[in-house]
Amino acid sequence: MSGTFTFTVVATDGQARRGEIETPRGTIRTPAFMPVGTAGTVKAMLPDDVRALGADIVLANTYHLMLRPGAERIARLGGLHRFMNWPLPILTDSGGYQVMSLAKLRRLDEHGVTFQSHIDGAVHVLTPERAMEIQALLGSDIRMQLDECVKLPCSEADTERAMRLSLRWAERCRQAFHDEAGCAVFGIVQGGAVPKLRVAGARALAGMDFHGLAIGGLAVGEPQEVMLEMIETVVPHLPAGKPRYLMGVGTPDDMIEAVRRGLDMFDCVMPTRAGRHGLAYTRFGRINLRNAKHAEDRRPLDAESSCKAARDYSRAYLHHLVKSGEILGMMLLSSVNLAYYQDLMAGLRKAISDKRLADFTAETRALWAQGEVEEENVDTGS
Amino acid sequence: MSGTFTFTVVATDGQARRGEIETPRGTIRTPAFMPVGTAGTVKAMLPDDVRALGADIVLANTYHLMLRPGAERIARLGGLHRFMNWPLPILTDSGGYQVMSLAKLRRLDEHGVTFQSHIDGAVHVLTPERAMEIQALLGSDIRMQLDECVKLPCSEADTERAMRLSLRWAERCRQAFHDEAGCAVFGIVQGGAVPKLRVAGARALAGMDFHGLAIGGLAVGEPQEVMLEMIETVVPHLPAGKPRYLMGVGTPDDMIEAVRRGLDMFDCVMPTRAGRHGLAYTRFGRINLRNAKHAEDRRPLDAESSCKAARDYSRAYLHHLVKSGEILGMMLLSSVNLAYYQDLMAGLRKAISDKRLADFTAETRALWAQGEVEEENVDTGS
Numbered sequence: 001m002s003g004t005f006t007f008t009v010v011a012t013d014g015q016a017r018r019g020e021i022e023t024p025r026g027t028i029r030t031p032a033f034m035p036v037g038t039a040g041t042v043k044a045m046l047p048d049d050v051r052a053l054g055a056d057i058v059l060a061n062t063y064h065l066m067l068r069p070g071a072e073r074i075a076r077l078g079g080l081h082r083f084m085n086w087p088l089p090i091l092t093d094s095g096g097y098q099v100m101s102l103a104k105l106r107r108l109d110e111h112g113v114t115f116q117s118h119i120d121g122a123v124h125v126l127t128p129e130r131a132m133e134i135q136a137l138l139g140s141d142i143r144m145q146l147d148e149c150v151k152l153p154c155s156e157a158d159t160e161r162a163m164r165l166s167l168r169w170a171e172r173c174r175q176a177f178h179d180e181a182g183c184a185v186f187g188i189v190q191g192g193a194v195p196k197l198r199v200a201g202a203r204a205l206a207g208m209d210f211h212g213l214a215i216g217g218l219a220v221g222e223p224q225e226v227m228l229e230m231i232e233t234v235v236p237h238l239p240a241g242k243p244r245y246l247m248g249v250g251t252p253d254d255m256i257e258a259v260r261r262g263l264d265m266f267d268c269v270m271p272t273r274a275g276r277h278g279l280a281y282t283r284f285g286r287i288n289l290r291n292a293k294h295a296e297d298r299r300p301l302d303a304e305s306s307c308k309a310a311r312d313y314s315r316a317y318l319h320h321l322v323k324s325g326e327i328l329g330m331m332l333l334s335s336v337n338l339a340y341y342q343d344l345m346a347g348l349r350k351a352i353s354d355k356r357l358a359d360f361t362a363e364t365r366a367l368w369a370q371g372e373v374e375e376e377n378v379d380t381g382s
Numbered sequence: 383m384s385g386t387f388t389f390t391v392v393a394t395d396g397q398a399r400r401g402e403i404e405t406p407r408g409t410i411r412t413p414a415f416m417p418v419g420t421a422g423t424v425k426a427m428l429p430d431d432v433r434a435l436g437a438d439i440v441l442a443n444t445y446h447l448m449l450r451p452g453a454e455r456i457a458r459l460g461g462l463h464r465f466m467n468w469p470l471p472i473l474t475d476s477g478g479y480q481v482m483s484l485a486k487l488r489r490l491d492e493h494g495v496t497f498q499s500h501i502d503g504a505v506h507v508l509t510p511e512r513a514m515e516i517q518a519l520l521g522s523d524i525r526m527q528l529d530e531c532v533k534l535p536c537s538e539a540d541t542e543r544a545m546r547l548s549l550r551w552a553e554r555c556r557q558a559f560h561d562e563a564g565c566a567v568f569g570i571v572q573g574g575a576v577p578k579l580r581v582a583g584a585r586a587l588a589g590m591d592f593h594g595l596a597i598g599g600l601a602v603g604e605p606q607e608v609m610l611e612m613i614e615t616v617v618p619h620l621p622a623g624k625p626r627y628l629m630g631v632g633t634p635d636d637m638i639e640a641v642r643r644g645l646d647m648f649d650c651v652m653p654t655r656a657g658r659h660g661l662a663y664t665r666f667g668r669i670n671l672r673n674a675k676h677a678e679d680r681r682p683l684d685a686e687s688s689c690k691a692a693r694d695y696s697r698a699y700l701h702h703l704v705k706s707g708e709i710l711g712m713m714l715l716s717s718v719n720l721a722y723y724q725d726l727m728a729g730l731r732k733a734i735s736d737k738r739l740a741d742f743t744a745e746t747r748a749l750w751a752q753g754e755v756e757e758e759n760v761d762t763g764s
Contacts, residue, residue: 039702039706039708040699040702040703041703041708041710043708043709043710044709044710044713045710046710046713048690068702068705068706069677069698069701069702069705073677073678073698076678077678077680077696077698077699078680082696083696083698083699083702084699085694085695085699295451295455296455296458296459298459298460308430312467313467314459314464314465316451316455316459316465317422317459317465317466317467319451320421320422320450320451320465321422321423323450323451324421324450326421326423326425327425327426327709327712327713328423328425328426328427328428330709331426331428331709331713
């Protein structure tokens with residue numbers, strides 16, 4: 001794959017940026033939401049439909065793919081794009097986050113992390129160098145450094161130890177990335193909820209030759225205001241000319257707030273996971289299709305949606321599918337939610353170009369509040 | 383819904399017929415395979431895709447829908463077509479078969495059958511009149527009489543008792559069907575594996591004013607030759623001008639053999655159920671994607687298939703999805719299998735018009751045998 005990886009800011013509104021990441025596999029319009037294709041599939045979605053709903057890029061999880069089917073196997077099969085029939089850009093994480101959350105019997109030291117597969121108990125070692133090697137075998141377009149992400153709350157000493165280790169691993173990852181044309185590697189700012197550690201981390205990473213920088217270790221259970229404070233702390237120290245990726249975030253409201261503070265890229269399992277559990281994200285807020293009040297509601301979720309699944313099926317039918325555990329319910333609601341997430345990103349991009357992000361934010365929230373929401377709308381708060 | 387229900391035989395080859403059932407909701411090309419939409423959804427399939435793969439009609443199960451969400455509710459919501467977003471014809475069964483196989487604490491008498499829901503234990507009564515009422519509430523285009531289907535093997539006395547009861551219920555169902563324009567009701571020939579009972583049943587039903595006749599109580603575990611013998615026994619006694627439906631059948635080979643003996647319509651959960659369990663039906667026979675030999679096989683299931691799912695994904699990827707329990711694997715393989723079933727029907731229809739059904743059958747079997755099949759091909763035998 002030849003070509004280059006470039007990022008251009010095409011419009012701004014306050015701190016918010018609208019941009020374009022050019023890669024040999026296609027352009028990523030930012031702010032961008034990346035659907036999560038955990039094990040090489042965005043769950044319950046055909047790749048053509050993920051694309052049709054507006055995704056320019058998907059994320060895949062190194063941890064899952066290294067365990068099954070294995071990175072070397074995917075390389076022998078021609079790489080991850082071909083494997084999952086997704087021709088556009090792919091971002092892979094480093095595997096570190098899931099080692100911490102899913103694997104058994106972890107042992108972490110300077111060298112890396114040793115763990116047991118949650119699938120078959122086999123022992124694996126993930127080092128910065130191996131994390132980069134796996135991502136190269138997968139052939140992803142944007143690769144992430146291996147880092148250590150602490151759970152919040154966390155003592156300042158532990159937070160600093162993990163942040164310093166992540167910086168040393170960042171250097172090893174940058175060195176192990178062999179500058180394939182058109183591919184990128186991003187560093188990850190850690191530092192928990194400690195502003196001075198976040199600043200130190202951001203400054204150190206800004207001095208390394210990464211193609212983009214991510215903020216990690218947020219949206220791990222802390223209140224939204226803590227997350228936003230950390231973003232505000234970090235962003236001034238990130239290079240203006242490189243994309244900024246807020247990992248694992250989040251709710252529609254989280255993304256709006258982060259975009260307003262200068263973030264460009266997001267990923268989250270929420271739209272697909274919620275969809276598999278009967279929750280729909282719409283312009284009118286979050287709607288729980290399990291609720292009996294939908295049982296005879298002929299209305300679609302959103303007659304004006306860009307998404308057929310939101311227009312062509314009644315809430316009563318979706319309620320029936322969800323109550324019956326039917327796969328079609330998971331398919332339709334995953335589609336509805338990804339469509340809403342992508343439409344929100346498109347709205348944000350246009351609002352930035354039109355320099356009316358504040359109005360767009362207010363209008364979006366007014367629709368949520370107008371809502372047809374049967375419970376406290378968790379998306380408008382933390 | 384105005385209009386009429388008509389059946390026209392447009393070509394024959396030996397006993398085999400190619401025909402067209404005209405209904406106000408569309409034409410059903412026969413021989414026809416009807417995908418099964420048990421609870422108002424062909425599992426793991428979007429209705430648009432079921433249609434695009436070639437289905438002119440789907441089947442829905444009265445038993446499942448009467449329990450959840452309830453026939454009266456579906457009627458209030460505008461009927462089953464609107465509920466499941468399927469504008470083409472729908473055939474509903476009577477519910478009787480599933481009462482026998484799924485419900486708890488059944489009590490059957492002349493009046494009907496009393497049973498407990500397998501979902502919540504609620505007591506329900508299904509009589510011939512109620513079975514017709516439920517199907518009218520659903521608004522299906524083709525409705526089936528309530529019958530009693532015995533398990534094989536079964537004593538001749540029990541088989542006869544059930545067959546006679548089914549005939550009396552047939553009369554009650556025909557009377558309870560209120561000749562809505564464009565809608566049809568079919569009688570069902572029972573009689574187990576006893577030829578004289580099958581003949582008596584067929585003759586009695588032929589004398590009632592049904593729009594079509596079905597053969598029930600086959601493909602319930604008996605050898606294929608018993609099923610084919612019963613078909614050969616019954617068909618001469620069925621009116622030539624009405625569609626003939628072989629209920630719950632079957633494998634590709636079963637359908638070919640039944641078409642050669644004059645049957646027109648089929649339904650079976652096999653393509654979708656097998657698809658959810660990692661089995662693919664293709665021109666080359668049945669392929670078990672769970673088998674480790676597919677783990678690095680870059681080939682698609684069938685590069686020349688009419689179905690994207692069979693062309694655009696490697697066997698290695700399908701193997702990975704199946705092993706990982708991913709919903710996308712179920713979606714893709716259900717699609718592959720329904721496409722194969724529909725393509726087989728299209729091939730049969732063309733072969734009948736071309737008067738080369740024997741050659742088509744031989745060619746189809748040769749491809750199965752050429753196969754890339756790792757196990758005894760269950761489709762070519764019983």
